[in-house]
Amino acid sequence: MPADHLALDLAVTIRHDGHGGVADDLAEPAGLTGWVRTHAADLQADLAAGPYAAATFTADDAVLAAAVEVRTAVRALFARAVLPGPPSSADADRLPTARQALDRLNAAAALVPVTPRLDWPQGGAAAECRTVAGAPAPADLLAAALARHAIGFLAGPDRELLRACPAPRCVRYFVKEHARQEWCKPSCGNRARVARHHARQRAAGGDAT
Ligand SMILES: [Zn+2]
Numbered sequence: 001m002p003a004d005h006l007a008l009d010l011a012v013t014i015r016h017d018g019h020g021g022v023a024d025d026l027a028e029p030a031g032l033t034g035w036v037r038t039h040a041a042d043l044q045a046d047l048a049a050g051p052y053a054a055a056t057f058t059a060d061d062a063v064l065a066a067a068v069e070v071r072t073a074v075r076a077l078f079a080r081a082v083l084p085g086p087p088s089s090a091d092a093d094r095l096p097t098a099r100q101a102l103d104r105l106n107a108a109a110a111l112v113p114v115t116p117r118l119d120w121p122q123g124g125a126a127a128e129c130r131t132v133a134g135a136p137a138p139a140d141l142l143a144a145a146l147a148r149h150a151i152g153f154l155a156g157p158d159r160e161l162l163r164a165c166p167a168p169r170c171v172r173y174f175v176k177e178h179a180r181q182e183w184c185k186p187s188c189g190n191r192a193r194v195a196r197h198h199a200r201q202r203a204a205g206g207d208a209t
Helices: 006-011 029-038 040-048 061-081 098-109 138-154 157-161 186-208
Strands: 014-016 022-024 114-119 127-132 162-164 173-175
Touching: 006 061, 006 138, 006 173, 029 040, 029 061, 040 127, 040 138, 061 098, 061 138, 061 162, 098 138, 138 157, 157 162
Parallel strands: none
Antiparallel strands: 014 022, 114 127, 162 173
């Protein structure tokens, strides 16, 4: 089973905008709708436990607020996870404390208790499904699902491989795929090398005068 990086994908919806600023893919409900549908494979079992299908899920303001609250908790806990390294600079100065983030994440997970269920039709494959009691609001169902994925990630082995990309202007978190990986993607490494080169040149020029 591949590692569950849904929490990481949620965290990096806050990203560099390509012009030196920070963009938020979840600034509007439509952004969250697109994100959930893009991650339908990961969220299908969670949302189908209620009356929703991830592929047609549509967010409104309440759903967006609930998802963003979980994301804020995730980013606060990511900032803790990368210590003693620096956190993503995008929002480091306005995150809740780790204690507040833990409470928020656990409260979100508790919004919708789920029960595992085995589906195994005659002649078909066995699959682990989930059910929820009643008909929870979509905001609660999604927030609880995102929180469960985040708990799985933060309690799992990939937490220790989490890093904030140190390239200039990059604000992404990433999971190191090999020991020597320094950057979230090769283009960040190139940008960082160019910046270092210019810094060295400036230093050399400064020494000459
Ligand atoms: Zn990067």
